[in-house]
Amino acid sequence: MAHEYATLAALRRRVGSETADTSRDDDLTSALAAATRGIDMATGRRFWLDDTPTARVYRTAGRVVREPDGDLLLVDDIGDVAGLVVETGSGSAWSPLTGYETQPDNALADGKPVTGLLRSGSWGFGTARVRVTARFGWPAIPDDIVEAALIQATRLYKRKDSPEGIIGSAEWGVRNLSRRDPDVWALIEPYILPGFG
Structure with a gap:
C-alpha cells in the first residue's frame, strides 16, 4: 500500500540495524506495514492524505448534528480543502451546494483534519444524500502516530524471537508479552474515533 x-530507515535505526544492511528489509517492511494498518484499524481513521480529490457519498441519517448555528454534517477526515466540492442528489443527478463552512474552525491550520460541514440550513433528512469530493486523510502524519508505528513495528519485528508470546532475559527472567503495548495505546488513544478501540 506504501502509506506507512x-x-x-527510521525502523532500521530503531532495531539497531546498520544503514547499509538490507538483509532484514523485507521483514522490517512487513512489520511497518502491519503496524500502520493496525493503527488505522484501532483508531478508525487513516493518517495519510489522498493524492487527488475523491468523491464519497454520505446519507444524512445519523450523520447530522444540530448545532446552535446550523446543522453539522459529519464527514470522514478531510486533510486538504483544495478542490472541495459538496453536492446533493443521487445516482447521476447531483447539484452543487454552497453556504457551508468547514469544521472545526482552523483545523487545517492546526494540522488537524476537517471533520464536519456546517450549514445554516438543513442538509435534508432520511434518505437525503450528500456527495463530498475532497482529499481525504490528515494534512500530515502526527508525530504521535509516527512514534506509535515505530514502537509497534519494532515489537512486531522482534516477535519472531518470541513465537509463543513469551520473552526471556537473564536479568528479568521469563514473562508473557502483554496483549497491547501501553505506550502505543497511550500515543494513539487521543486519535480514536468514537465507537472504535
Whole structure:
C-alpha cells in the first residue's frame, strides 16, 4: 500500500540495524506495514492524505448534528480543502451546494483534519444524500502516530524471537508479552474515533 507512518530507515535505526544492511528489509517492511494498518484499524481513521480529490457519498441519517448555528454534517477526515466540492442528489443527478463552512474552525491550520460541514440550513433528512469530493486523510502524519508505528513495528519485528508470546532475559527472567503495548495505546488513544478501540 506504501502509506506507512514511518520510514524504513527510521525502523532500521530503531532495531539497531546498520544503514547499509538490507538483509532484514523485507521483514522490517512487513512489520511497518502491519503496524500502520493496525493503527488505522484501532483508531478508525487513516493518517495519510489522498493524492487527488475523491468523491464519497454520505446519507444524512445519523450523520447530522444540530448545532446552535446550523446543522453539522459529519464527514470522514478531510486533510486538504483544495478542490472541495459538496453536492446533493443521487445516482447521476447531483447539484452543487454552497453556504457551508468547514469544521472545526482552523483545523487545517492546526494540522488537524476537517471533520464536519456546517450549514445554516438543513442538509435534508432520511434518505437525503450528500456527495463530498475532497482529499481525504490528515494534512500530515502526527508525530504521535509516527512514534506509535515505530514502537509497534519494532515489537512486531522482534516477535519472531518470541513465537509463543513469551520473552526471556537473564536479568528479568521469563514473562508473557502483554496483549497491547501501553505506550502505543497511550500515543494513539487521543486519535480514536468514537465507537472504535
